[in-house]
Amino acid sequence: MAPAPPGPGTVGDRVLREKERAENFPVALRILPRDLRADLVAVYDVARVIDDLGDESAIEDRTPGLLRFQRDLERAFRGDQPHERVLRDLLPAIHRRDLELDPFNRLVRANLQDQRVASYATQAELEDYCVLSADPVGRIVLRVFGVRDPVAERLSDRVCTALQLIEHCQDVAEDRRNGRVYLPRTGLAAFGATEADLDATTTSRPVRLAVAAQTARALDLLTEGAALLDRLHGWARLAVAGYIAGGLATLDALRRARWDVLAGTPRPRKTDVLAHLTALLVRPSAHVRRIREGGRLT
Numbered sequence: 040m041a042p043a044p045p046g047p048g049t050v051g052d053r054v055l056r057e058k059e060r061a062e063n064f065p066v067a068l069r070i071l072p073r074d075l076r077a078d079l080v081a082v083y084d085v086a087r088v089i090d091d092l093g094d095e096s097a098i099e100d101r102t103p104g105l106l107r108f109q110r111d112l113e114r115a116f117r118g119d120q121p122h123e124r125v126l127r128d129l130l131p132a133i134h135r136r137d138l139e140l141d142p143f144n145r146l147v148r149a150n151l152q153d154q155r156v157a158s159y160a161t162q163a164e165l166e167d168y169c170v171l172s173a174d175p176v177g178r179i180v181l182r183v184f185g186v187r188d189p190v191a192e193r194l195s196d197r198v199c200t201a202l203q204l205i206e207h208c209q210d211v212a213e214d215r216r217n218g219r220v221y222l223p224r225t226g227l228a229a230f231g232a233t234e235a236d237l238d239a240t241t242t243s244r245p246v247r248l249a250v251a252a253q254t255a256r257a258l259d260l261l262t263e264g265a266a267l268l269d270r271l272h273g274w275a276r277l278a279v280a281g282y283i284a285g286g287l288a289t290l291d292a293l294r295r296a297r298w299d300v301l302a303g304t305p306r307p308r309k310t311d312v313l314a315h316l317t318a319l320l321v322r323p324s325a326h327v328r329r330i331r332e333g334g335r336l337t
């Protein structure tokens with residue numbers, strides 16, 4: 040049978056690699072063994088395509104495109120040949136690592152929710168969204184590394200929610216241009232800010248305070264979740280330390296920018312990622328303690 044034509048989620052490898060380079064954290068460290076690296080990249084590419092279907096395709100194509108991709112995901116996990124190239128590329132990882140459909144489905148559901156919900160009233164509602172949009176990525180990554188440990192999974196959820204909150208802070212301007220606000224309305228109101236303030240090109244003090252509060256919450260979750268490193272060994276420990284280091288370095292960048300997220304997107308410095316990575320690998324609890332004691336971001 041001739042392969043099905045590429046669907047709307049199909050994007051070029053070059054574009055995916057550019058997006059990978061633009062992430063805050065190293066998606067798949069180059070020193071990882073080839074099959075681990077290949078599986079992490081395959082998972083990343085699927086997550087990226089799901090996100091792009093929800094964010095970048097024509098508005099009227101988004102929901103149908105996501106539902107079509109969801110059916111293709113089910114095909115891949117049933118053992119049938121999926122239409123989408125990124126899903127065909129995921130097949131070795133599905134089999135080698137015994138991956139499950141549920142976390143991928145949750146990523147699709149997060150993007151379907153994005154089509155209906157443009158902002159969240161409370162922190163709790165926003166973090167419920169992160170359970171769909173970010174936590175599944177950690178669950179899949181743990182599976183890729185062969186980790187099946189409920190405590191590790193819960194700690195991973197904290198790390199992933201933190202990484203998502205951090206991205207929300209970085210992307211306030213871009214999200215607003217796309218009609219979305221991921222700073223909770225009550226959080227904005229607590230500092231006297233409104234969603235309309237996010238249309239400005241400079242960040243007012245109330246908005247900075249709201250962003251700073253969100254980074255403080257992210258720091259709490261990230262440093263609590265860093266206890267995950269004590270439960271990991273070998274390549275898993277190295278890779279996850281890299282993700283946490285990326286989050287910490289991005290928090291450094293946000294603080295350096297004095298939470299001005301409307302003039303430009305604060306980006307982590309590679310040297311900061313490396314410094315956090317080294318410290319997390321050598322003495323994770325001491326590094327986390329030092330950050331919690333001295334590095335409060337508000």
Ligand SMILES: CC(C)=CCC/C(C)=C/CC/C(C)=C/COP(=O)(O)OP(=O)(O)O
Nearest residue numbers: 090173176177180195198199202203206282
């Ligand atoms: C085991 C473990 C803790 C692994 C960590 C895995 C990891 C890197 C999770 C990131 C989660 C996240 C922020 C997803 C959304 O990113 P996005 O780029 O899709 O965000 P966007 O929706 O804002 O574009």
